[in-house]
Amino acid sequence: MTCQTSRECIPQLLQGILPPALVAELGSHLAGCEACQMELAEEQALSRRLREVARYRSSAALRAQIERQLEGKASIRIPSWVRWRWVAAAAVLLLAVAASMMVLTRRDPLRTSIREATQKHREMVLKQELSAFHDVGAGGSGELPRQVSEQLGLPVTSLFLGDSELALMNARPVVAGDRKGVALLYTDRHGSASSLQCVSAPEIKVPKKNGLQVESFHPYHTQIDSLQVLVWKQEGMACFLVADAGDQELADLFLKVRKAM
Ligand SMILES: [Zn+2]
Numbered sequence: 001m002t003c004q005t006s007r008e009c010i011p012q013l014l015q016g017i018l019p020p021a022l023v024a025e026l027g028s029h030l031a032g033c034e035a036c037q038m039e040l041a042e043e044q045a046l047s048r049r050l051r052e053v054a055r056y057r058s059s060a061a062l063r064a065q066i067e068r069q070l071e072g073k074a075s076i077r078i079p080s081w082v083r084w085r086w087v088a089a090a091a092v093l094l095l096a097v098a099a100s101m102m103v104l105t106r107r108d109p110l111r112t113s114i115r116e117a118t119q120k121h122r123e124m125v126l127k128q129e130l131s132a133f134h135d136v137g138a139g140g141s142g143e144l145p146r147q148v149s150e151q152l153g154l155p156v157t158s159l160f161l162g163d164s165e166l167a168l169m170n171a172r173p174v175v176a177g178d179r180k181g182v183a184l185l186y187t188d189r190h191g192s193a194s195s196l197q198c199v200s201a202p203e204i205k206v207p208k209k210n211g212l213q214v215e216s217f218h219p220y221h222t223q224i225d226s227l228q229v230l231v232w233k234q235e236g237m238a239c240f241l242v243a244d245a246g247d248q249e250l251a252d253l254f255l256k257v258r259k260a261m
Pocket of ligand 1: 002003004006029033035036
């Protein structure tokens with residue numbers, strides 16, 4: 001099993017819909033692959049959080065919607081014996097994962113922050129589906145860069161506030177450890193969401209390799225599951241553009257966001 005396949009299988013495993021034959025294959029891949037172990041631990045944390053969000057929603061209709069999203073895809077159930085065997089294996093695995101994550105967090109702030117950015121993106125997308133949109137449009141949005149700069153102390157003078165194709169749906173402060181930042185969520189008319197997150201992170205270095213050339217810019221490019229991520233540094237801030245988009249859409253989006261700053 002390749003890492004690519006393994007990553008596609010992990011969400012299905014956590015939903016209990018991965019066919020038994022693949023459970024075994026995934027298990028043996030995970031045993032030897034630190035990167036995919038991390039992926040599993042992060043997916044577990046995410047689905048736990050999604051479930052928690054679901055639990056605390058007051059509206060039954062919304063709760064039903066989340067339940068459907070989390071579990072509705074289930075068609076093939078793993079026989080219980082497979083699951084139990086898996087739980088035992090996973091317990092051993094998690095100890096290794098916890099240890100390797102601590103090492104990795106210290107070793108690779110870029111990778112850790114990319115993970116955080118994609119999780120934040122997913123949380124924002126989820127909340128957007130569940131609640132009325134925060135109106136930062138029209139009168140409010142022009143003030144946004146000034147608020148970000150004054151309230152969060154970020155070196156921001158202007159931000160992409162949406163255009164005829166993309167609407168700015170949500171803007172919120174991000175606090176991750178002692179880092180401060182801002183996260184902006186955009187949506188197109190098909191409901192595709194993308195987010196820009198800028199955090200004060202002078203320690204994060206963005207490598208030159210894996211750069212995506214977009215006009216004169218070379219942001220670092222990576223992919224986490226189906227999400228495309230571009231990362232660049234700007235005045236002591238690390239900026240993350242996360243989008244569920246094709247290559248061309250991603251480049252177009254990047255130019256809008258990057259040139260506005
Ligand atoms: Zn792997």
